[in-house]
Amino acid sequence: MAAAALPYHEPGIVTILILSSFLILSNVVNWIFDRLLFCGLIGQIAIGVAWGTPGGNWLSLEIQDAIVQFGYLGLIVLVYEGGLQTDLKTLRSNLFLASLVAIIGIGTPMALSFTLQGFMNITPVQAFAAGAALCSTSLGTTFTILATSGLNQSRLGVVLSSAAMMDDVVGLVMSGIIASLGQSSDNFSAIIVIRPVFVSIAFAVLLPVICAFIVKPLTKVCYKLITKRRDSKLHTTLTTEGAAFCLHVAVLTALITGAIYAGTSGLFAAYLAGASISWWDALCTELRDSNSRSTVIRDETADSTSQDNSAEPKEPVSKSPESQQASPSLAARPASSSQTSPSTTSPPPTSHAHLHGTAIFTKHISPALHSILQPFFFASIGFSIPISQMFTPSILWRGIVYSILMVLAKLFCGLCLIRFSGPVIPTHQLTNFLPSSKHLPWPLLRTTSKNTTDAATTTTTQATPSPATIDPKQGKKKKSSPGNRIPKPMSLYPATMLGFAMVARGEIGFLISAIAESKGVFGDVRGEGNGSSELFLVVTWAILLCTLLGPIVVGTMVKRIKRLQAAEREKRTGREDPLGIWGVLPRGDDVEEGSGMAAAATS
Template sequence: MSDEAEAALPYHEPSITTILIYTSFLLVLNVIDWAIDGVLHCGLVGQILVGVAWGTPGGKLLPRAAEETIVQLGYLGLILIVYEGGLLTSFKSLKANATISLGVALTGVVAPIALSFVLGSLTNASTLQCFAAGAALCSTSLGTTFTVLRSSKLTATRLGVVLTSAAMLDDVLGLVMVQVVSNLGSSGVSVSAVTVLRPILVSIVLAATAVLACRFIVSPATIALNNWRTAHPDQKLACILQHRRTPLLLHTALLLALVAGASYAGTSNLFAAYIAGAVISWWDSELTHLGESREEQPDNQEGRSSGSQHISPHLGCDIFNQFYSPPLRWILQPLFFASIGFSIPVARMFSGMTLWKAVVYAILMAIGKILCGAWLIRFPGTSFSFIKRASRTKSKPKTTQNSSKRAEESALGGQEPVLQDGTAAATLPEDTVTSKSKREQPIESISNTKPRPAKPISLYPALIIGCAMVARGEIGFLISAVAQGAGIFDDGKRTGNSEVFLVTTWAIVLCTILGPLCLGFLVRRLRKLEHEAMGSTDQGRGAWRDAVLGVWGVR
């Protein structure tokens, strides 16, 4: 009988109680995400709270085996979330705004980690515990960032590009921190250079290898394959390559290969998932594909946000939307956020001493991210020579340089003419501003890849960047949970509920809620200014972006 039992799993129909528990769990996860996301732009917090209520910290409605399964399935969802972030990478915009984006991202990582050492005074935390807490608070919630940008229609602006790039870089560094914290925990409390540097160096090697492979292997191979397909259009291989599910198999194979390779090499498999998405995004946007001219290929991020108006049905974002997005949005992603809730000891978080320390720490962590907005402040009469030097392009004609100068003067209160859509004429390319008659002609859009921004006349861009970076979200909870599971936050009593862990968790929750709230207030304020500027004439259309956001509002 025992041999028969081991050979197969006996099938038993689940009870109605089990059916109702699992059904309510999935339904409530999606309903609460929709309800909170529409108001606070942080539906993930609601899903985490559902995990608390249904899991071990709350009602214990789910059996322990089910919680472990949900954790594993949820991690698959996290891999796909990060992979989608790679697919959304816009290389043109990233190159043009690389310097400022890098400055914002590094500030968002260094400042929280540095400020986290105050935990040594607040909770008697060790240096390792302070570092782990700072690592958990150095990330930025990509889900919150993308949701707010879409709702405020700022995704395609220069401000949106800088924010998205910086948030992505923060999370890439955060993903590396996951492996660093995990290694620190597995090595006891002893910290060695190998423990810290191995995941960082392996990540650098992985990224460099991906760049070199794309440049010297993928690009020539694509050109050769296109030539062969043109010469042999009726061959079976050519027909297979035209099938819509062929890129699905290739993308999945690349994702699995990089994730597995990174895990064995000793770095974060989430970072590998991002690299896989970025490689596919590069292949879609930077290479000419059979049957498409180079100009026909849309920017990957623009195509992603525009829905169904794609030139090619084989773009990575299209494949993701058709095959991966439905199960991710409705099952795997909710399970991931709920699984984070399983590890939050709510019953022990409302101690008076813990709560006030958490509030102080959360304020410091909010300040650490708000400092990121300082990179967008350009004071009258001053200049950031480093930014100007780093963003300098090839030699320009004298007329173009004069146009750039007029753009900066206009941002400081000059009387530079504007187009009918409210866009400052000095921010346009040279061939657009060579005559007054051309300046008076409306245009539909302006490239956000102009490398040298003018000075804005308000603090709204800086505040928007800072508040958007405050929300921590999924990666923060992940790092905190990893550090707790690895024993880094252990209080010596093996209770699993150390004060450092509780304070860190509280800070993540408060920042994840308050960040979107403040950002929502700013967006509503901008909407009010837009309404006042537009009035009843077309002359005000778009003027609010120039008056409030300056060149950061240019699309």
């Protein structure tokens, strides 16, 4: 018979001290590791190992199970935050290069993971699961590195963040595949892998179609109806933070529920929910801006008409240059006077910025996420790491070898940014099939516009300036190389930074590995029937070492690059910027031009 109620018991002082120290130290260690190594999640995982079953076992099994449940809720919110921070215009403008980097970052670890069969007794399915865990890139670590280094708005930062997002999206799909493999490990069939993939593709394709052909027209109609009744209770209610919060939570819950019942990962749906809300916020901002511009133009037209009607008919109809110069001041006076009239004044474009998804998330969700839910998730990962079994000699050397392979696999991503002194493939043949754009990955196929040249020369030397702007001294240099070729770079900093920034696996890697272990995909290859599988321990070593090594190397390189940049600016040595064009901040017109080219190419 079920209990009618849960009796209330006051927790003991030992329980209070354990729980409070667990929460406080998780946040303190996260702050310290973020400042030193750019990977605070390692510290939170270590707290989970120490306080959980692998270490001191100070937390009871019931509390650990509750932390696991709340931690997964925190993971959903973390992925949702990544979707909110997705800039769709920037993503479109760098889609080709970011996709190439992501494909290399996914395919190479998957391929090299099958080498595990050479020194471990595992099946191809288990090697596939190990590669799935190591194909992701830590979004949290990537954003932390970019924000700390100040490269989050540079071309290198845009490509890196876009590729990391794509890697994580594929990793989220992989988590659904691994879960299906575990549930049907006895009777494996192709449908187990195909169904999550095709359901994820269906979500990724159908959701933009629904947004473009259903949500967008419906939003325009509703916006017109609501703006006509600005003083009504409906308008007041819909423009509150509570209404926006409920709408965002409803979209997130609906997409996650539909994705799980359809057979794919709910985390992938959480990312799509965040990206959809970010797109909808941009649409609403565009509608408000266009409405405010039309209102101002309408007011100016009405005021100028009234001025013409009230003027004395002594002047001729033709306007003199003096009257044309005075017209802006006449238009400015009614505009200033109309600001005092609440009936004709439209709200400024930023008046509803507090209703955007990022603002609602920052105010209402972020404090609980970063203080409680995120530490719970990474600590729950620590609960599943058998630290006492990881230092066996056979596990240790295999983990180190596999870690080296996984580091090299991600370093191949940096090849996309390497410029060669001569063309490997004749460019006149490729240009017949590929569009010529400054956003293409291979610099031999890229053309530069005047705006890009002007923006880039502030920090680096452009390779192909227009002949009209060539300096006589520079012209002597350019004569020795063809106009469609870019000289070899002074350094490999951009390629190396991109490769090592992609090395950190982080939360998604730990998640897929833990799912594969709990579902029995990794199996118990040692045949002992207890403890963790050998493959799980090797994969855990690889994820830990990669997550530590990537941020440390990138942080060291960022410090050196900043010293070189500071020395060059102070002494004016005339050397090129170490990052070259990849350290240039992309301008707004460049992003718009790139998005237009991407849209034209896809159409």
